[in-house]
Amino acid sequence: MATHILLLSILAFCFSVAFAFEPSPLQDFCVTDFTSSTLLNGKVCKDPKLAQASDFFFSGLHLPGNTSNFLGSKVTPVNVAQIPGLNTLGISMARVDYTPWGLNAPHTHPRATEIFTVLEGTLHVGFVTSNPDNRLISKVLQKGDVFVFPIGLVHFQRNVGHGNAVAIAALSSQNPGVNSIANVVFGSNPPIGADILTKAFQVDKNVVERLQTIF
Template identity: 70%
Template structure:
């Protein structure tokens, strides 16, 4: 019987460990304000020390909590509309650990999304490290995500001001303005640094370029079309 208890405990521990590793690590102190100054003497020392022992930090170094200031937890400007005069007609204004150093280890971030009238698009993309929850505050958005293989089912809905939609972690999703006015939405993400992979940019605009024969076969396209896609400019709206 003790063996059964041990087995159950081991399985639960393994499951808990797996779930814990699926998102940003939980903080072990009140906060861990990131050090963003690579010229800082202390940072240089830490990086040199860690390089000797081949240790890598999954995140950012922290400064002494006693040296934290209100500015470490502050960002201003999300009331300012993003510039949507680009080929996508959209602009994403992120507020993650790069903008608020105090978000380090807290497992959350924010973004403002602006869309030009009918046709403004935040193109198909994924966040490899975060689930996203989006609320529309202005305009009308067609949103959706695609489930993983083998179904690849499209889950889609038209959203109006006050509506909320969730995009599960890692799944390809998009937002498209189907109204005749500007649209604005805000998104919260379950990571201090959710990352973004815009599908078209990553596939056809990688550096160096993916072998055209690979893409021609994968997308069942003529190689000349692949070459054309690889040589056009891919806009980053983040």
């Protein structure tokens, strides 16, 4: 009897974890109603009878992103903000373009695991495991290679080839979110106190204040 109770408890726990993020939809689709002011975990559905092909469509992913920035990279997202029909479906994607030595700086996706495929070029990618190990797991990827970034972990990609690089990322959330580490730490609004960051990063206060002006 005790064994059965333990087994049922384990199964209940597993199912609760499996559905902890984005539960399966209870209808064919739930196209986002951008006109609604109702706040909920996700987006409000519009009347399914009003759904059109345009609610499930996005054009332009074949176009290179504008990489003329200091990082030399550009992410073109395709999530629920671009495709209203993704609401409740638990998936999204993005195109990432890189100039030579372009960097998609360390960041996290708080609500999604990412599976990443190189279409062109050579990319050095990696993620860092949680405390206390903080172990870097990294690899150089070539065209056609695939790599996974687990949900919530800090990760990055850098073009280490001589030409431009392109990748496609698929994510396990309609709205994965992005926390760019430098922006979050040094560009918060209002800013985190310089004395806090000085102690946390063990650098001179002038360095912290300089970074805060950049981000």
